[in-house]
Amino acid sequence: MGLTWVQLIWLVPLLPFLSFLTLFLTQGRLPRPLVGVLGAGSVGLAALVVGVIATEYLGAGNTAPVSVQMFQWMNVGGLNPSFGFIIDGLSITMLCVITGVGFLIHVYSTLFVLEEKDYSRFFTYMNLFVSAMIILVLADNLLLLYLGWEGVGVCSYLLIGYWYEDASNGRAARKAFIVTRIGDGFMALGMLLLFTHLGTLEISAVTTAAAATFQTGDTIPTIAALLLLGGACGKSAQLPLQTWLPDAMAGPTPVSALIHAATMVTAGVYLIARMHDLFLLAPVAQLAVAFVGLLTLLVAAGTALTQNDIKRILAYSTISQIGYMFLALGVGAWSAAIFHLMTHAFFKALLFLGAGYVVYSLHHEHDIRQMGGLARRLPIGFASFLIGSAALAALPMTSGFFSKDEILLAAYEHGEWGGLLWAGGALGAFLTALYSFRLVFIVFLGPTRTEPSAPAGWLMGGPLLVLCVLSLVGGFIDPPAALVLPASPPGHDAVMQWVTPAIPIVGVVLAWFLFSSRSFSFGDFATGPGGALRRFLYSHWAMDWLYDRTIVRPYYWLARINRSDAVDYVYAATAGITRVGSSALALTQSGQLRWYAGTMVGGLVIFVAILLGIL
Amino acid sequence: MMEAVVVPMEHGLLLAGFLFVIGLLGVMARRNVIFILMSLEIMLNACGLAFIVAGSAHGEADGQVMFMIILTIAAAEVVVGLGLVLQARRRFRTLDIDQASQLGG
Numbered sequence: 001m002g003l004t005w006v007q008l009i010w011l012v013p014l015l016p017f018l019s020f021l022t023l024f025l026t027q028g029r030l031p032r033p034l035v036g037v038l039g040a041g042s043v044g045l046a047a048l049v050v051g052v053i054a055t056e057y058l059g060a061g062n063t064a065p066v067s068v069q070m071f072q073w074m075n076v077g078g079l080n081p082s083f084g085f086i087i088d089g090l091s092i093t094m095l096c097v098i099t100g101v102g103f104l105i106h107v108y109s110t111l112f113v114l115e116e117k118d119y120s121r122f123f124t125y126m127n128l129f130v131s132a133m134i135i136l137v138l139a140d141n142l143l144l145l146y147l148g149w150e151g152v153g154v155c156s157y158l159l160i161g162y163w164y165e166d167a168s169n170g171r172a173a174r175k176a177f178i179v180t181r182i183g184d185g186f187m188a189l190g191m192l193l194l195f196t197h198l199g200t201l202e203i204s205a206v207t208t209a210a211a212a213t214f215q216t217g218d219t220i221p222t223i224a225a226l227l228l229l230g231g232a233c234g235k236s237a238q239l240p241l242q243t244w245l246p247d248a249m250a251g252p253t254p255v256s257a258l259i260h261a262a263t264m265v266t267a268g269v270y271l272i273a274r275m276h277d278l279f280l281l282a283p284v285a286q287l288a289v290a291f292v293g294l295l296t297l298l299v300a301a302g303t304a305l306t307q308n309d310i311k312r313i314l315a316y317s318t319i320s321q322i323g324y325m326f327l328a329l330g331v332g333a334w335s336a337a338i339f340h341l342m343t344h345a346f347f348k349a350l351l352f353l354g355a356g357y358v359v360y361s362l363h364h365e366h367d368i369r370q371m372g373g374l375a376r377r378l379p380i381g382f383a384s385f386l387i388g389s390a391a392l393a394a395l396p397m398t399s400g401f402f403s404k405d406e407i408l409l410a411a412y413e414h415g416e417w418g419g420l421l422w423a424g425g426a427l428g429a430f431l432t433a434l435y436s437f438r439l440v441f442i443v444f445l446g447p448t449r450t451e452p453s454a455p456a457g458w459l460m461g462g463p464l465l466v467l468c469v470l471s472l473v474g475g476f477i478d479p480p481a482a483l484v485l486p487a488s489p490p491g492h493d494a495v496m497q498w499v500t501p502a503i504p505i506v507g508v509v510l511a512w513f514l515f516s517s518r519s520f521s522f523g524d525f526a527t528g529p530g531g532a533l534r535r536f537l538y539s540h541w542a543m544d545w546l547y548d549r550t551i552v553r554p555y556y557w558l559a560r561i562n563r564s565d566a567v568d569y570v571y572a573a574t575a576g577i578t579r580v581g582s583s584a585l586a587l588t589q590s591g592q593l594r595w596y597a598g599t600m601v602g603g604l605v606i607f608v609a610i611l612l613g614i615l
Numbered sequence: 616m617m618e619a620v621v622v623p624m625e626h627g628l629l630l631a632g633f634l635f636v637i638g639l640l641g642v643m644a645r646r647n648v649i650f651i652l653m654s655l656e657i658m659l660n661a662c663g664l665a666f667i668v669a670g671s672a673h674g675e676a677d678g679q680v681m682f683m684i685i686l687t688i689a690a691a692e693v694v695v696g697l698g699l700v701l702q703a704r705r706r707f708r709t710l711d712i713d714q715a716s717q718l719g720g
Binding site: 590 | 642
């Protein structure tokens with residue numbers, strides 16, 4: 001059996017990249033419809049190729065990974081990474097999410113950013129992003145993965161700062177870039193450590209060599225895994241590097257949907273899942289993954305409860321949901337993590353695009369205090385928010401239910417920490433239901449506060465409906481990632497199977513009760529009962545404040561005192577002494593002939609006196 | 616027969632030194648260009664006297680040769696110097712050397 005299409009895997013990153021090159025080289029001179037067709041069409045074609053490849057690969061019934069080598073990238077001092085792609089269940093799952101959801105978001109964008117003067121620039125960056133993201137998940141060695149990893153980081157920076165004329169957007173973009181760069185630094189160190197000890201960066205070789213070289217619990221794999229976890233925390237906005245993601249909402253909404261919800265921020269989850277053999281050798285690091293996820297999901301869910309910006313609520317919910325994925329990875333439910341990654345991509349893209357749909361009709365109003373009663377005016381928006389929030393809250397029979405349920409049950413089965421991890425996750429699930437339905441009720445029910453314009457066209461409505469369907473039935477898709485990942489811990493507790501699904505329902509009922517009794521008041525937000533707690537949660541547990549005081553300001557201070565560089569003093573002093581000496585010597589050139597004669601005589605007298613030994 | 620009176624060399628050299636210092640002080644103190652030139656002449660003649668005294672004390676003719684050279688140089692110097700004085704007088708309308716200080720830095 002020949003896997004003819006699989007060999008054409010290079011088409012998948014190449015198609016968006018060619019579109020990027022075309023748009024980049026024409027610099028916005030193409031007519032808008034053509035730009036839209038190129039931008040969305042190239043991703044659509046890539047999705048088509050992925051579909052064919054996935055059908056062929058999975059249809060062949062062969063679960064062994066297929067490696068497609070393009071060319072030798074470099075060969076320096078024993079480091080010889082190739083430009084090679086790996087096709088297995090995990091990368092195919094990721095590819096389907098990236099190109100499929102990516103295509104829907106691109107179609108949506110063709111209308112959403114139509115009014116912008118830099119229409120072409122938007123699709124230039126988006127195509128480059130898709131291309132880099134595909135390289136990230138297809139890479140068969142860590143260096144190529146890192147190339148894609150940095151590529152998506154750059155595109156994220158460029159797209160957050162898309163509306164660069166507003167200085168605060170530029171600040172948000174820089175914050176995102178710098179904070180993720182801290183994580184990337186950890187990841188680079190982890191890669192170097194692995195290369196030093198194992199002599200290769202090819203992923204399959206690293207896992208076999210690591211298993212052969214190290215014992216479970218050794219120091220080196222633990223440190224390497226923790227460093228990789230640091231990289232994943234930066235990219236996936238996990239504690240303590242999560243502060244950039246809410247600010248990243250400064251970018252256009254489709255960017256938030258594609259990069260900061262569905263694909264790029266889940267790269268950390270992919271990285272840990274891809275390197276799962278390494279993490280199995282380092283139980284401490286794996287437990288750290290679980291606790292990072294648990295803390296993040298609780299912290300972010302608490303903050304989401306108090307936010308008023310529709311996109312910031314979704315941003316915090318994204319952080320929280322990725323926390324669930326980390327929790328799943330940490331308790332060894334690898335495929336549940338990837339499953340949740342996939343369903344999350346569906347329903348979070350749906351929620352973000354739905355938010356964009358609402359915001360578009362309200363003339364870019366982001367504040368939910370100005371919204372209300374939109375259910376009848378924007379039925380598609382209401383439907384997408386209802387379905388998306390139901391999936392986000394993991395109400396039974398939605399896609400999010402299947403994945404989150406699996407994670408919570410797996411967490412319960414985790415040896416000594418099972419009870420704690422389950423309780424934290426369940427509390428998070430309760431909070432998730434509460435804040436997501438608080439958002440739905442406030443925006444779509446109650447009195448109308450802002451009159452919406454006519455709903456956006458079908459280029460925006462269509463992708464929403466497709467994502468609605470995916471968010472509903474996505475839980476029945478069995479992602480082929482399970483083929484390459486170790487099985488989740490077996491045996492589900494009978495009681496827990498009934499308790500876990502009930503938790504979000506309690507949250508939704510409580511949200512309805514609070515909404516109908518008008519307890520979601522905004523007036524006494526900061527001063528009413530519990531105001532201090534609300535202010536604390538609103539400020540994201542004062543973490544931005546903390547980082548500002550402990551890192552940003554000292555750094556500015558250092559930069560300020562370094563502005564007059566100590567080394568510069570040496571050169572400045574040389575120049576100063578020369579200048580002073582020059583002006584002093586210039587005084588002696590008076591033009592007075594008798595003065596010259598006098599000094600000559602004086603000099604001569606001194607010289608002769610020295611010669612005679614008097615002086 | 617009268618005994619020849621020999622002037623000791625030290626006396627001659629001291630006289631030459633005095634003359635030289637007088638000339639030097641004149642160069643430094645006088646502001647009139649003509650007087651500066653005259654002081655220079657005194658200095659040159661002081662040098663010539665020193666050569667003559669030294670040559671006679673050692674009984675050699677070299678001192679007298681050097682004096683002839685100094686005389687020649689002095690003549691040439693006066694020619695050039697007076698020419699310059701005439702030019703300076705014409706340009707600055709004064710003989711005060713302190714007024715001619717355009718090259719001051």
